[in-house]
Amino acid sequence: MKYLGSLVALIAAAGLLAACGSDSSDELTVYSGQHEQTMSLLTADFTRRTGIKIKVRRNSESALANAILREGSASPAEVFITENPPALTVVERKGLFAKIPAATLAKTPARYSATNHDWVGISARSAVLVYNPKLLKAAQLPNKLTDLAGPQWKGKIGFAPAESDFQPLVTALDKLKGPAVVASWLKGMKRNSKLYDGNVAIVQAVNRGEIAAGLIDHYYYYRTRDEIGAAKTVAKLHYFAPGDAGALVDVSGAAALKSAKHPKEAQRFLAYLVSKPAQEIIATSESYEYPIASGVLSKKDIKPFSELKPPKIGIDDLGDGRAALRQLEDAGLL
Amino acid sequence: MRRTRAPSVLLLAGLLTAALSLIPIVFLGLEVHHIALADVKRLLLRSHVADLLGNTLGLVVAASLLSAVVGIAAAWCVERTDVPGRRIWMMLLVLPLAVPEFVSSFGWVSFFPTMHGFWGALFVTVLAYYPFVFLPAAAVLRGIDPALEETGRSLGLGPWATFWRITMPLLRLPVLGGALIIALHLLAEYGAFAQLRFPTFATEIYAEYEIGFDGASAALLSLVLVALSLLFLTGEVLARGRARYARIGSGAQRTRTRIALGRRTPVALAGLGTLSGLSLGVPLAALVYWVQRGSSSTLPSASVVGATMTTLELSLAAAILTVALALPVALLAIRHRGVASGLIERSTYIARALPGVVIGLALVSFSIRSAEWLYQSVVLLVVGYAILFLPLALIAIRGPIAQLAPRMEDVARSLGLGPLRAFVRTTLPMLRSGLGAAAGLVFLSTVTELTGTLLLRPTGTETLATQFWTYTANLAYGAAAPYAAIMVAIAALPAYLLIRRLDMTGT
Numbered sequence: 001m002k003y004l005g006s007l008v009a010l011i012a013a014a015g016l017l018a019a020c021g022s023d024s025s026d027e028l029t030v031y032s033g034q035h036e037q038t039m040s041l042l043t044a045d046f047t048r049r050t051g052i053k054i055k056v057r058r059n060s061e062s063a064l065a066n067a068i069l070r071e072g073s074a075s076p077a078e079v080f081i082t083e084n085p086p087a088l089t090v091v092e093r094k095g096l097f098a099k100i101p102a103a104t105l106a107k108t109p110a111r112y113s114a115t116n117h118d119w120v121g122i123s124a125r126s127a128v129l130v131y132n133p134k135l136l137k138a139a140q141l142p143n144k145l146t147d148l149a150g151p152q153w154k155g156k157i158g159f160a161p162a163e164s165d166f167q168p169l170v171t172a173l174d175k176l177k178g179p180a181v182v183a184s185w186l187k188g189m190k191r192n193s194k195l196y197d198g199n200v201a202i203v204q205a206v207n208r209g210e211i212a213a214g215l216i217d218h219y220y221y222y223r224t225r226d227e228i229g230a231a232k233t234v235a236k237l238h239y240f241a242p243g244d245a246g247a248l249v250d251v252s253g254a255a256a257l258k259s260a261k262h263p264k265e266a267q268r269f270l271a272y273l274v275s276k277p278a279q280e281i282i283a284t285s286e287s288y289e290y291p292i293a294s295g296v297l298s299k300k301d302i303k304p305f306s307e308l309k310p311p312k313i314g315i316d317d318l319g320d321g322r323a324a325l326r327q328l329e330d331a332g333l334l
Numbered sequence: 335m336r337r338t339r340a341p342s343v344l345l346l347a348g349l350l351t352a353a354l355s356l357i358p359i360v361f362l363g364l365e366v367h368h369i370a371l372a373d374v375k376r377l378l379l380r381s382h383v384a385d386l387l388g389n390t391l392g393l394v395v396a397a398s399l400l401s402a403v404v405g406i407a408a409a410w411c412v413e414r415t416d417v418p419g420r421r422i423w424m425m426l427l428v429l430p431l432a433v434p435e436f437v438s439s440f441g442w443v444s445f446f447p448t449m450h451g452f453w454g455a456l457f458v459t460v461l462a463y464y465p466f467v468f469l470p471a472a473a474v475l476r477g478i479d480p481a482l483e484e485t486g487r488s489l490g491l492g493p494w495a496t497f498w499r500i501t502m503p504l505l506r507l508p509v510l511g512g513a514l515i516i517a518l519h520l521l522a523e524y525g526a527f528a529q530l531r532f533p534t535f536a537t538e539i540y541a542e543y544e545i546g547f548d549g550a551s552a553a554l555l556s557l558v559l560v561a562l563s564l565l566f567l568t569g570e571v572l573a574r575g576r577a578r579y580a581r582i583g584s585g586a587q588r589t590r591t592r593i594a595l596g597r598r599t600p601v602a603l604a605g606l607g608t609l610s611g612l613s614l615g616v617p618l619a620a621l622v623y624w625v626q627r628g629s630s631s632t633l634p635s636a637s638v639v640g641a642t643m644t645t646l647e648l649s650l651a652a653a654i655l656t657v658a659l660a661l662p663v664a665l666l667a668i669r670h671r672g673v674a675s676g677l678i679e680r681s682t683y684i685a686r687a688l689p690g691v692v693i694g695l696a697l698v699s700f701s702i703r704s705a706e707w708l709y710q711s712v713v714l715l716v717v718g719y720a721i722l723f724l725p726l727a728l729i730a731i732r733g734p735i736a737q738l739a740p741r742m743e744d745v746a747r748s749l750g751l752g753p754l755r756a757f758v759r760t761t762l763p764m765l766r767s768g769l770g771a772a773a774g775l776v777f778l779s780t781v782t783e784l785t786g787t788l789l790l791r792p793t794g795t796e797t798l799a800t801q802f803w804t805y806t807a808n809l810a811y812g813a814a815a816p817y818a819a820i821m822v823a824i825a826a827l828p829a830y831l832l833i834r835r836l837d838m839t840g841t
Contacts, residue, residue, distance in 0.1 A: 166545075325545050334538065
């Protein structure tokens with residue numbers, strides 16, 4: 001009966017662990033799909049300033065959004081932070097977010113937050129083309145996203161259709177040029193490209209010359225450069241023409257859940273995220289995102305935020321990503 | 335094998351386990367039933383799905399067969415020949431189980447970035463999964479009474495004919511079990527195929543969640559995996575046959591003599607060396623490389639200790655619960671064959687074919703709807719592990735149970751012991767090595783489990799795998815590498831114990 005004994009002991013131990021785990025009613029629960037190193041700096045600084053403790057649940061933004069959709073009003077999440085708007089939008093459409101006070105929203109340019117005040121933008125990044133200067137001359141670099149579907153790009157380009165950073169580009173092109181252009185662009189992209197599982201793989205493939213260029217968000221380039229060393233980084237960044245879909249600036253946002261047990265503290269955390277001290281942390285952090293609130297500028301050697309020329313589409317237009325998914329499916333990319 | 339009516343306690347325990355394993359499938363059904371028929375057609379009948387089906391089936395079949403060949407060949411070398419350093423080889427050949435698939439494919443992709451597609455995926459998965467065949471095949475090769483094969487030889491069969499007509503049929507159960515596990519694993523595999531750029535149903539399911547936040551279409555595609563798993567599960571039953579494996583008759587087995595390799599020794603050594611070098615050397619070298627190269631590699635923080643302890647506790651709990659759940663099912667399936675026990679056993683395998691994210695989200699739905707107090711608790715997490723890894727425990731126990739004649743228990747009962755005490759005093763002690771192997775397999779799989787853990791853990795609980803994920807997701811490979819190294823080291827311990835047990839049972 002040795003086994004039975006240890007089983008009983010184990011169940012008891014597991015129960016004890018569970019009890020310890022859940023005994024934290026004074027902590028604010030944050031679901032975070034954001035860059036961990038920066039998040040841990042932000043939460044530590046917030047706790048130091050306010051005394052409010054934070055418990056962070058880390059996962060990909062999509063897994064967290066899918067979990068919140070299932071949890072509904074029973075969600076333990078009190079604040080949800082993502083890398084892209086669609087993960088927020090899909091929860092917003094279920095009416096699960098609390099409205100954010102105007103004072104918080106006023107810290108960030110209005111175009112980077114949800115128009116219905118359900119979530120606030122905290123940081124931004126730009127879509128870019130990463131290219132290998134040994135394989136492409138400056139004259140060959142594209143002006144527009146749609147150029148990449150042309151025959152001269154056959155076998156030269158890489159992108160990640162299943163990556164959550166790619167679908168905003170599809171949506172942006174759809175808003176600017178319509179579904180027919182998207183369909184033929186995706187068809188050309190499928191013909192021309194190698195498919196990767198993420199932005200990191202693309203940067204590395206470009207860097208070693210496996211492909212000449214790839215579509216990514218700017219910060220993956222810098223983070224990879226930090227990891228492998230500047231000396232070994234041959235690849236360079238190229239920005240698409242002003243106003244083109246390829247010049248899209250996408251934001252990371254945060255929202256408070258209606259069902260939060262600590263609604264005041266949740267709003268206080270959101271207010272902190274757009275405050276000067278928090279934005280200064282983002283400005284200097286290794287995540288290479290652009291701070292967008294309280295007038296703070298990035299301290300990193302990246303293209304200044306004011307020089308980015310994104311297309312004129314509202315952040316709400318990025319939608320919940322379902323239309324883009326459908327277009328990717330129809331193109332046979334997913 | 336005798337067919338007696340199953341004791342109702344056993345049947346009840348088996349039904350409970352089966353019900354637990356079917357929870358995720360029930361919740362998939364609930365999600366799918368909202369989808370309009372037109373959408374079902376659009377999602378399932380597009381050309382990309384045909385590609386996915388071809389990729390998935392092609393790889394699963396090829397990798398299972400190739401793993402079986404590699405596993406049997408390696409087991410034969412180690413168990414039946416006088417190849418030098420047998421114990422060390424056994425260790426090295428089992429250890430790939432301790433390397434999480436996201437670490438091994440990461441290793442391959444770091445060194446050979448161009449490796450991708452079908453051949454790349456086949457290569458990496460066979461190297462990662464052949465131990466699932468090697469381990470049970472080695473155990474059986476060791477346990478077979480030499481008299482069987484000697485009789486074959488004495489009746490005029492050559493060595494090859496003896497192998498095919500006597501040894502292979504005896505290997506059928508463990509090899510089929512191992513190949514089945516590999517097939518189910520591969521249906522669910524995500525990380526390796528994503529990195530190797532080989533789209534399968536599992537990678538597509540992830541993409542549906544990732545960019546469409548679309549539980550319904552992901553559930554629909556998951557049901558295709560369920561259907562495929564049923565195909566393999568039925569196939570395995572048909573291929574298994576109704577043979578008896580327990581040794582009956584009086585007398586003890588004598589020790590076997592090994593085949594002297596002589597001048598063929600270097601060939602065997604080269605083969606085993608290449609196999610372990612590729613399956614262990616490359617992923618481990620990648621870890622070392624990133625610890626040295628990655629600029630983010632500072633010394634791991636205090637969280638390493640916490641994550642290690644959490645991982646150990648969770649894995650131990652998962653191992654014990656899973657084996658406890660698997661034992662009645664295995665007893666039913668082997669000793670009380672019938673429709674009910676067959677269905678119970680088969681139903682516990684299905685969940686293994688589903689990606690961790692599907693099981694995780696299904697259990698989220700389940701606990702939110704039916705058992706909210708369990709949500710994000712350690713208990714639900716451990717139950718999740720049990721659902722994922724029951725099949726591993728089952729294949730490890732089912733062989734040893736089949737090799738035990740129920741006679742001893744009958745004798746104990748005839749001497750006046752009740753059924754439970756008779757079982758505990760006779761069969762259970764003899765099953766110890768099988769149960770240990772099952773617990774070891776579940777333990778090392780839990781150590782390396784990622785996607786289910788991310789969804790089900792209590793907020794704030796971090797395991798080695800979740801920490802590794804956190805850092806690699808943010809490109810801090812140097813910082814991630816130590817977590818992977820500890821994971822491999824921890825998982826290597828049960829792998830070592832598996833070998834020790836094997837060593838004690840035979841020769």
